[in-house]
Amino acid sequence: MLDMTPVETIERQALRINPAKTCQPIGALYAALGIHRCLPHSHGSQGCCSYHRSHLTRHFKEPIMASTSSFTEGAAVFGGAANLRQALKNIFHIYNPDVVAVHTTCLSETIGDDIPSIVKAARDEGIIPEGKHVIHANTPSYVGSHVTGFANMARAMAELFAQRNGGAKDQINVVPGFVEPSDMREIKRILFEMGVKAVVFPDTSDVLDAPQTGRHAFYPKGGVTVDSLISTGDSRMTFSLGPYASEEAGKILRTRFEIPNKVLDLPVGIGATDRFIEAVMGVTGTEPPEAMMDDRGRLVDMMTDNQQYFYGKRAAVFGDPDHVVSMTEFLRDLGMQPVYVVTGTPGRRFETAVKGILAQAVPDAKVKAFSDLFELHQWIKKEPVDLLVGNTYGKFIARAEDIPFVRFGFPILDRVGHGYFPCVGYRGGMRLVEKILGVLQDREDRDSPDHSIELVM
Amino acid sequence: MHQGSDEKREHGPDPAQFVEEVVRDYPAKVARKRLRHIVPVSPDGQCEIQANVRTIPGIITQRGCCYAGCKGVVIGPIADMVHIVHGPIGCSYYTWMTRRNQAKPREDGQYYLDYCFSTDMQEDAIVFGGEKKLKAAIREAHEIFRPKAISIHATCPAGLIGDDVVRVGDEMSKELGIPVFGFACEGYKGVSQSAGHHIANNGLFKHVVGRKDIPPDGYAVNMLGEYNIGGDAWEIERILNRCGISILSTFSGNGSFDEIARSHTANLNIIQCHRSINYMAEMMETKFGVPWLKGNFIGIKATSKTLWKIARFFEDPALTQRIEAVIMEEEAQAGVEIAPYRGRLAGKTVALFVGGSRAHHYQDLFKDLGMKVIAAGYEFAHRDDYEGRDVLPFLKVDADSQNIEELKVDKDPERYRPRIDDEKRKRLMAEGVISTYGGMMPEMDKGAVVIDDISHHELEKLIERFKPDLICSGIKDKYVIEKWGIPSKQLHNYDYGGPYAGYLGAVNFARDIDMRVNGPAWGFITPPWKKKPILEAAFGAAA
Incomplete structure (x- = not known):
C-alpha cells in the first residue's frame, strides 16, 4: 500500500501527487x-x-x-x-x-x-x-x-x-457550505428550533437523501425554490458558513442590497457551533430552547467523560478548508494535538486560521494549503500520528501506516451514513465524538495485551 | 413488488411500438436522429444500427470522453509505470483507483496504481503555456520514484493552448534515458471514450510493444482487452494455466510495461474486449504475424467455447486433450454450483446497457442462468461490435473521428514470423476461429430491442414499458434504476464484487444476481398497511 512513497521529502514545484482536492x-x-x-x-x-x-x-x-x-x-x-x-x-x-x-x-x-x-x-x-x-x-x-x-x-x-421587492423581511439567508444533505437539514432544524425564518441555499436535503418509494423522482421534493432565492434580496442578514464555500454568496448580497454578511466557521464541533448559535441569538435576541441546551450539554458530557482517550493524541487532518479548520479546533478542544493540517485548496487564509487555532496548543504544527496527500504521508512517515481524519482517500495512508482513521468531509466513497447523519451542530458533534472515540478505543482493544484488556472503558 | 405482471413479462410491449413511443417525447430533430440508434432485432438478426456518432447536446448520456478511454481505461491499469496527467487536477483525480482494475506488483516492486499524478495546471499555465511545468513534473517524478517508464496524458485545455505532450515525451525520453511517451487524448476528441482507446492502442504499439525480444514459446498467448476488474484476469489465467497455456502479457489489467514490451513474441492474441483493443490485434498481426481470435470468458459455455477455439488454433492433440479435460471438470463443478441460483433466476428478464463489449459478453452468462435478454446496447461501441466485422468495409469515418490517427503498419523485416501457413489461416477463418467477430445483434432474440448510447429518458421509458427484472448498467444509472424498485447490477465496477470471468466467476455472478434480484429488502418498499384493503382505527372508531 503506497509502497513507493519515500520518507524523505523533496521540494516539488510542478508535480501534484495524490491530491486533496478536485476541480x-x-x-x-x-x-x-x-x-x-x-x-x-x-x-x-x-x-x-x-x-x-x-x-x-x-x-x-x-x-x-x-x-x-x-x-x-x-x-x-x-x-x-x-x-x-x-x-x-x-x-x-x-x-x-x-x-x-x-x-x-x-x-x-x-x-x-x-x-x-x-x-x-x-x-x-x-x-x-x-x-x-x-x-x-x-x-x-x-x-x-x-x-x-x-x-x-x-x-x-x-x-x-435575489431581488429587493419591498423592504426587509423577517428572515435571514444562510449559505450552509459544501456540506451533506444531513448537515443542511440539521442547520434548518436548528434555525427552526430557534425561531428564525431562514432561506438556506443551496439545500440538497430531500434531494440527495431521497427515500426508496419505488418511483424515481427526476426532480425530488427538496431544494431551495426560485421564490425563496428571489426573496434573499429582502433578508435582514446573511450567514455564510465557512468562508471558502459560502462567503462569495453573502458578499454579493451585501454589495447589491447592503445585507450584512456574517462569515462564520462551519458549525462543526463545540466552539464553532457555539459561535453559530450566538450569531443566531444576535438575530432573535433570545436564548436557544431547552432541548438544544440539552443537546449541547450532552456533547460536553461526552467530552468530559472521555478525556483520557483524547488527551495528547497526535492527529493529522486533511480535506476541504472550511471543514478542516473547524475539525482542527474541535480536536484541539477534545485535548488532542493536531500536528499536521492540510488542504489541497489554495489560499493563505486557511493557514492563518489553523495557525491561530493551534497557536497555544500545538505551536509547531505543520499547516499547509495547496498541499497533497503524498506530502502529508511523508510527514506521517517521518513522525507518526495516532489518528487520521479526512476523506476516503485517507484510508490508504491509514492502512500503510496502521493509523486509526475517521472519515470526514468530501468525498466518502466507501462508507454510508454521511448523507443521513449530520456532523454540524451539537448533535453532529456528538456523532463525531462517537466516531473518533470508536476508532481510538478499537485500537486500544486491539493492541492491549491480554492481561490489561479492559472490560469497561 | 417491483416485478411486472406475469402476463407482461411473457409478452412484453411490441418492440416497434415501443420505439415509436420512446422518441415521441423528443423534439423532432432529436427523434429523427435517435430512431437510427434504437432498433428491434429482426428475425434474421441482420439489422443496421447507427453507432459511434456524436451525442446530441443536452441529452443525458452515459458517455465519457477520449481521455477517459485512453488514460482511464487502457493505459491507467499498467501498474509499473508512472502516468502523469497534464491538465487541471480533476481529470487525474477522477481516474484515481475508481475503475477496479486490480494488479499486483512484480518482483521489481514497481507499483503505482494507488497514486495519482497531475501537473495540476493553474491559470498561469493556461495563459503562458504549460510545457515547462510538464517537463518539471516529469523530472520530479523521475527524481522521486525512478520509474522504468512514464506516460503523459493530455486533457482539453492542454491541447487548446497548444502544449504538445507527444513532443515533450520524446524530449524527456532523451533527457532522462527512460521511455517517456505522450498521448494526445484531449477530452473533446472523437465522440466518446472510444477515440481514446484507439489513441492508447497506437501509443502502446509505437512505444512499448516489441521493445524486448524473447524466444518464442509454444502456447504463449496475450490477453487483449482484459482489464482485470474484480480479478477477472486472474481467473482467466488460472484456467489457461490449467490447460498448459501461459499468458505472456495482458492488455492492460494487471498490466506490466515489461510484459507488454515482449508481447509481440506470443503465438496468439485472445481478444476479450473487441471495442477497445482490436486495433492492437490487427497491428500486431501485420507487423509481427501474431494471429488473433475473439474470445469471451464471461459465461460457462462461452469460456468453454473460447477454450475450444484455442484448441482448434494450436491443433496439438495433447493440448486439446488437456483443454477437453479442464472443460469437463470445470463445467461440471460450476454447473452444480450455479444450479440453485439458476432455479431462482430462470425466466427472469434482463436489459444491459454498458461498454463496448460487455453488453454482449454478459448475455452468454445470462443464458447460463436461464435469463432472457430483452434489451441491450453499448455506450461507445461501433457498428462492427453490433453487427459484426463484416460491416467494416462499409463504415464511413465522419468528421468527428477523422482526426484519430490510423497508424500505418508494415511487416517487421526481421521479426515478422508467420505462426500458421496460409492454408490453415483460410481454413480457421472460414471456421470462425480467427480474425472474425460476429457482433452482438445476430446472437440476440428476435424482438429484443437494441439501443445505442442510451439516454436517461430512453432508460426510464424502457423501465416503464418492459419492467425488466434486472438492468445492468453503470454507476450513473444504478440508483435511478433502483429507485424504480428494479435491481441493478453494475457491469463496469461489478458493485465491488467479482471476479465474474471464467468458471469460478460465473458462480460468483450467479450468487450476486440471485442476491440482487431475490433479495429481501425489495419487499419492504410498499409498507404493509398499503397492501391491506381497509385501515382499522381504534381511536377513530370511538368518535
Missing part, C-alpha cells in the same frame, strides 16, 4: 442540485459531466442528474455556443426543469465562451420558455478547487435571483 465544476454541479427543479448543466466535454456524476453518485449513493454540452473537436475550435443553444432547447423540451444551472469547464473557459451572451441570445430566440430560468457560474478547473466551484454557483444563485 471546480463538481462543486458547482453539487450546489445546483440544491435548487428545486433544477438541472445542472456542464458546458464542456462529456467526460467532465460523466466524471462528476459518477463521483457524486459514489459519494451519495443517489441518482445525480445533469446534462452536458457534449463538445466535440469542432466545438472546441469554433466555440460551444451552438452546443449550448441546442442543449437548452433539448433540456427544456425533454426534462422540463424550472432552472438550468450552467457551469463552465476548463475547455469552455479556455476557448472563452461567453455564457451570458449565449443565454441571452437563446432567450431572445425563444429557446428558453417563459417563466424558466437559466443561471450560470464560471468554474474554470485551473483555479481554486471543487470548493471554489461550490462557492461560485452559490454566488450565482444570489446574483441572478
Whole structure:
C-alpha cells in the first residue's frame, strides 16, 4: 500500500501527487442540485459531466442528474455556443426543469465562451420558455478547487435571483457550505428550533437523501425554490458558513442590497457551533430552547467523560478548508494535538486560521494549503500520528501506516451514513465524538495485551 | 413488488411500438436522429444500427470522453509505470483507483496504481503555456520514484493552448534515458471514450510493444482487452494455466510495461474486449504475424467455447486433450454450483446497457442462468461490435473521428514470423476461429430491442414499458434504476464484487444476481398497511 512513497521529502514545484482536492465544476454541479427543479448543466466535454456524476453518485449513493454540452473537436475550435443553444432547447423540451444551472469547464473557459451572451441570445430566440430560468457560474478547473466551484454557483444563485421587492423581511439567508444533505437539514432544524425564518441555499436535503418509494423522482421534493432565492434580496442578514464555500454568496448580497454578511466557521464541533448559535441569538435576541441546551450539554458530557482517550493524541487532518479548520479546533478542544493540517485548496487564509487555532496548543504544527496527500504521508512517515481524519482517500495512508482513521468531509466513497447523519451542530458533534472515540478505543482493544484488556472503558 | 405482471413479462410491449413511443417525447430533430440508434432485432438478426456518432447536446448520456478511454481505461491499469496527467487536477483525480482494475506488483516492486499524478495546471499555465511545468513534473517524478517508464496524458485545455505532450515525451525520453511517451487524448476528441482507446492502442504499439525480444514459446498467448476488474484476469489465467497455456502479457489489467514490451513474441492474441483493443490485434498481426481470435470468458459455455477455439488454433492433440479435460471438470463443478441460483433466476428478464463489449459478453452468462435478454446496447461501441466485422468495409469515418490517427503498419523485416501457413489461416477463418467477430445483434432474440448510447429518458421509458427484472448498467444509472424498485447490477465496477470471468466467476455472478434480484429488502418498499384493503382505527372508531 503506497509502497513507493519515500520518507524523505523533496521540494516539488510542478508535480501534484495524490491530491486533496478536485476541480471546480463538481462543486458547482453539487450546489445546483440544491435548487428545486433544477438541472445542472456542464458546458464542456462529456467526460467532465460523466466524471462528476459518477463521483457524486459514489459519494451519495443517489441518482445525480445533469446534462452536458457534449463538445466535440469542432466545438472546441469554433466555440460551444451552438452546443449550448441546442442543449437548452433539448433540456427544456425533454426534462422540463424550472432552472438550468450552467457551469463552465476548463475547455469552455479556455476557448472563452461567453455564457451570458449565449443565454441571452437563446432567450431572445425563444429557446428558453417563459417563466424558466437559466443561471450560470464560471468554474474554470485551473483555479481554486471543487470548493471554489461550490462557492461560485452559490454566488450565482444570489446574483441572478435575489431581488429587493419591498423592504426587509423577517428572515435571514444562510449559505450552509459544501456540506451533506444531513448537515443542511440539521442547520434548518436548528434555525427552526430557534425561531428564525431562514432561506438556506443551496439545500440538497430531500434531494440527495431521497427515500426508496419505488418511483424515481427526476426532480425530488427538496431544494431551495426560485421564490425563496428571489426573496434573499429582502433578508435582514446573511450567514455564510465557512468562508471558502459560502462567503462569495453573502458578499454579493451585501454589495447589491447592503445585507450584512456574517462569515462564520462551519458549525462543526463545540466552539464553532457555539459561535453559530450566538450569531443566531444576535438575530432573535433570545436564548436557544431547552432541548438544544440539552443537546449541547450532552456533547460536553461526552467530552468530559472521555478525556483520557483524547488527551495528547497526535492527529493529522486533511480535506476541504472550511471543514478542516473547524475539525482542527474541535480536536484541539477534545485535548488532542493536531500536528499536521492540510488542504489541497489554495489560499493563505486557511493557514492563518489553523495557525491561530493551534497557536497555544500545538505551536509547531505543520499547516499547509495547496498541499497533497503524498506530502502529508511523508510527514506521517517521518513522525507518526495516532489518528487520521479526512476523506476516503485517507484510508490508504491509514492502512500503510496502521493509523486509526475517521472519515470526514468530501468525498466518502466507501462508507454510508454521511448523507443521513449530520456532523454540524451539537448533535453532529456528538456523532463525531462517537466516531473518533470508536476508532481510538478499537485500537486500544486491539493492541492491549491480554492481561490489561479492559472490560469497561 | 417491483416485478411486472406475469402476463407482461411473457409478452412484453411490441418492440416497434415501443420505439415509436420512446422518441415521441423528443423534439423532432432529436427523434429523427435517435430512431437510427434504437432498433428491434429482426428475425434474421441482420439489422443496421447507427453507432459511434456524436451525442446530441443536452441529452443525458452515459458517455465519457477520449481521455477517459485512453488514460482511464487502457493505459491507467499498467501498474509499473508512472502516468502523469497534464491538465487541471480533476481529470487525474477522477481516474484515481475508481475503475477496479486490480494488479499486483512484480518482483521489481514497481507499483503505482494507488497514486495519482497531475501537473495540476493553474491559470498561469493556461495563459503562458504549460510545457515547462510538464517537463518539471516529469523530472520530479523521475527524481522521486525512478520509474522504468512514464506516460503523459493530455486533457482539453492542454491541447487548446497548444502544449504538445507527444513532443515533450520524446524530449524527456532523451533527457532522462527512460521511455517517456505522450498521448494526445484531449477530452473533446472523437465522440466518446472510444477515440481514446484507439489513441492508447497506437501509443502502446509505437512505444512499448516489441521493445524486448524473447524466444518464442509454444502456447504463449496475450490477453487483449482484459482489464482485470474484480480479478477477472486472474481467473482467466488460472484456467489457461490449467490447460498448459501461459499468458505472456495482458492488455492492460494487471498490466506490466515489461510484459507488454515482449508481447509481440506470443503465438496468439485472445481478444476479450473487441471495442477497445482490436486495433492492437490487427497491428500486431501485420507487423509481427501474431494471429488473433475473439474470445469471451464471461459465461460457462462461452469460456468453454473460447477454450475450444484455442484448441482448434494450436491443433496439438495433447493440448486439446488437456483443454477437453479442464472443460469437463470445470463445467461440471460450476454447473452444480450455479444450479440453485439458476432455479431462482430462470425466466427472469434482463436489459444491459454498458461498454463496448460487455453488453454482449454478459448475455452468454445470462443464458447460463436461464435469463432472457430483452434489451441491450453499448455506450461507445461501433457498428462492427453490433453487427459484426463484416460491416467494416462499409463504415464511413465522419468528421468527428477523422482526426484519430490510423497508424500505418508494415511487416517487421526481421521479426515478422508467420505462426500458421496460409492454408490453415483460410481454413480457421472460414471456421470462425480467427480474425472474425460476429457482433452482438445476430446472437440476440428476435424482438429484443437494441439501443445505442442510451439516454436517461430512453432508460426510464424502457423501465416503464418492459419492467425488466434486472438492468445492468453503470454507476450513473444504478440508483435511478433502483429507485424504480428494479435491481441493478453494475457491469463496469461489478458493485465491488467479482471476479465474474471464467468458471469460478460465473458462480460468483450467479450468487450476486440471485442476491440482487431475490433479495429481501425489495419487499419492504410498499409498507404493509398499503397492501391491506381497509385501515382499522381504534381511536377513530370511538368518535
